[in-house]
């Protein structure tokens with residue numbers, strides 16, 4: 152995400168509780184039961200069905216991320232999602248379904264999905280109706296029979312999707328979830344809004360490939376992450392679009408847009424397919440000059456970080472009140488306003504989202520507290536590019552970030568110690584780019600470049616966290632960087648900047 156919020160006073164951390172309470176109030180319709188409180192597992196009860204020697208227990212409702220403890224789920228691994236969306240009209244509920252192929256990592260008596268969608272209809276497990284209960288953002292599924300450890304199983308959830316559904320984060324100054332447009336929608340699911348779109352394992356460290364089937368009225372197009380596999384006109388005139396994400400994707404990076412679109416195809420370095428998706432009309436021509444720079448941006452980043460890690464790329468121009476861009480995998484969504492102003496600003500935004508495809512999309516974060524690795528890198532290369540292309544010098548920008556760093560540390564938490572409601576504040580952007588800048592000053596440019604290349608190569612397509620980064624940087628630099636990076640990332644105060652003894656920290660204001 153390219154969020155550059157102005158500093159705001161910290162808020163009390165009541166948001167999560169409020170959100171859960173509000174979501175719990177949504178309840179459940181139809182024949183599904185609704186329990187406000189989950190029954191504890193209790194002792195295994197022998198009975199006529201106890202023939203199977205399986206001591207099945209509930210999968211955990213979250214993966215235990217301290218910042219968003221109920222996000223993701225335990226007890227199974229998702230291997231694939233298939234979404235079936237029968238889109239009707241803007242801001243209009245439509246029939247939706249998801250098919251989840253998963254493998255049990257324990258004997259499961261029940262399991263959770265993350266789901267905050269509007270109206271649940273039916274849930275089946277391996278074709279058999281399952282009991283489904285909603286508790287806040289958790290959908291608790293109890294299959295008719297326990298699922299043995301190691302077994303593959305298929306969950307189907309039918310629901311009514313509501314494309315007006317979104318939530319708000321003050322720290323990112325924006326709504327997230329479905330982002331309605333005049334003739335359709337785009338998505339901005341970060342950080343945990345995918346659960347409003349479909350039932351999912353909604354945590355950035357959890358990834359699976361997705362197949363999208365979206366049916367649209369004639370005249371409208373659907374786009375999603377990855378490759379367009381098929382576009383088929385049905386006898387009733389509606390069009391069914393099929394996309395394949397090609398590579399596993401985290402829920403927060405899912406993109407699905409519907410509208411009157413013009414597709415603009417081009418080719419990036421090494422023949423990489425590039426497809427921009429632009430609302431049909433003036434925006435096609437008006438955004439062309441900056442969109443055409445993508446190939447240059449790709450080449451510039453490849454010189455620093457190695458080959459682009461996905462099979463294709465493109466910019467989806469968001470003609471909506473979406474306030475920030477987002478690195479949705481292989482198809483970044485960029486607000487039209489970002490592409491209509493000053494060139495230096497436009498390139499900063501474009502390079503930022505593209506950089507995320509190496510850091511954040513390909514190298515996924517392990518926990519939300521590792522967000523500095525994703526946003527810090529995106530901001531660092533955005534500033535480095537800008538420095539070399541007519542923008543502000545990175546040294547000047549980092550000197551200014553250094554001056555504010557103690558204040559950010561106080562208000563937003565240290566770079567690797569955000570609170571749930573300070574995640575997307577400046578400390579994760581310029582405040583974290585500053586940590587990388589300090590590392591570069593400490594080890595020298597050549598060693599820093601080797602560290603960076605090793606980071607995106609070693610962890611390509613994998614999950615990595617702060618400890619992994621410190622360990623890898625130390626290994627590549629040939630010295631233990633723990634004593635240097637720890638106070639930068641976790642300390643109560645910002646350390647001196649190597650090589651810049653004259654840099655000053657502004658006094659902290661209450």
Ligand SMILES: [Zn+2]
Pocket residue numbers: 152153154503507525526529
């Ligand atoms: Zn970002």
